[in-house]
Amino acid sequence: MYRPSEETGGKSQCTACPARAKAICGVLTGDDLATFGALGRHRRLARGQTLMWEGDAADSVANVISGVLKLATAGVGGDEQIVGLAWPADFVGSPFGAACGCSVTALVDSEVCLFPRATFGPFLDDHPEMERALVTRAFADLDKAREFQAMLGRRSAGQKVAALLLAMADTGDVVFLPMSRQEMADLLGLTIETVSRQLGRLAGQGLIDLPDRRSVRLRRRDALEAFAVA
């Protein structure tokens, strides 16, 4: 399904997909992979574009290929609560059962592989190894969600901000932020002003640099980790 250069036609390029190794389709090979790829549709999402809407009939599922998506629910006052992020190789949507409980929106320009439930389910019927991969991933996601929830409970604003930075940091020192301050606030349950102040405070203490609005440089990662948990 991966088509980096072309939106249309041709044979499946799943074998070249950079997300495949860690995605649920990573368990497929050869013909199975080709068959599966043919069921899906590669789709590019511009930043801010929504893939699924909260409350809509959940008629499709997707694998994230590149970019970052947010899972969010809207409160009564128009306020948004972000309940999770989806990174490359992550699976979004529910293949069976009830409607999607949250909307899925691209935080940055992203690519996904979109599958209709109508063909995804039957494919699983014939490919138990992939259903197994899906079970494993679902439980891993559940664990991650709970870990995040634990991070949010009874921690100071500064600790939440620090933990979020660390959660988005891979091995490198410079973290690109896939979200605005407002979205960081919506994710952490804080206000935009508090997020800004805490970032400023961390920078003032020399733990981080803020080269521009969309990136953070971790100057003292160990100290940041200590601050996040203590």
Added chain:
Amino acid sequence: MYRPSEETGGKSQCTACPARAKAICGVLTGDDLATFGALGRHRRLARGQTLMWEGDAADSVANVISGVLKLATAGVGGDEQIVGLAWPADFVGSPFGAACGCSVTALVDSEVCLFPRATFGPFLDDHPEMERALVTRAFADLDKAREFQAMLGRRSAGQKVAALLLAMADTGDVVFLPMSRQEMADLLGLTIETVSRQLGRLAGQGLIDLPDRRSVRLRRRDALEAFAVA
């Protein structure tokens, strides 16, 4: 596996299990059900007893038959963060993948059906309908966890307490609380004093009664719901 009267021996009593209709084993019938039941062990848990420990090798999974369990992680300062509850027919533990990220402890006297991974996985291999049920439940649980997370973000202490009461209320008016004030606080990310004060405030406004420490009577459920979301 259900043995309400006897701890030991005899033939499986799964057919009489009150949780079966909604549990993942509900998709099994006849011989399959008997085979599955023979894999598991019925276990009673006294209030406070822990079924699985955080960080331990996740060598087993369980279905809840009766009672309520808490899923919790311990912070650095010995403080506990409860990240979820497991009610009858709920599934706890992860069948594959990494170790359990949180400990599972009985809030009240409970019964579970415990299955070793070593036999649970192979059984799933032969029973795709049950694996399907497991997938469906895992995604439903994920949705519930995110819904709860949304409830915790950017809501006042009063709203959190009200929402928790409503979440534990079934159709009846009187809600039995399966947890102490401390545990309510650990679940909501508040302090025990704040929980107590908010309950008192709700009672003072005539929305609830507090007949004793372990129960709440919903006097004006509609008003309570309005208060919880607004």
Added chain:
DNA sequence: CGCTCCGTTGAAGAGAATCAATGAGCGTGG
């Protein structure tokens, strides 16, 4: 009766939200 555990209540303080203003980056258009 005295003990402990749990819950409630009170007073003080800290932390985050709120309200309000300023500043930086960016695209548009003059």
Added chain:
DNA sequence: CCACGCTCATTGATTCTCTTCAACGGAGCG
């Protein structure tokens, strides 16, 4: 090229909620 408007982020002053620290009360139990 620079002025303008717009969005997003930062900063300040104030308010308010929740926490913290502390004392008290009631239920269960030896």
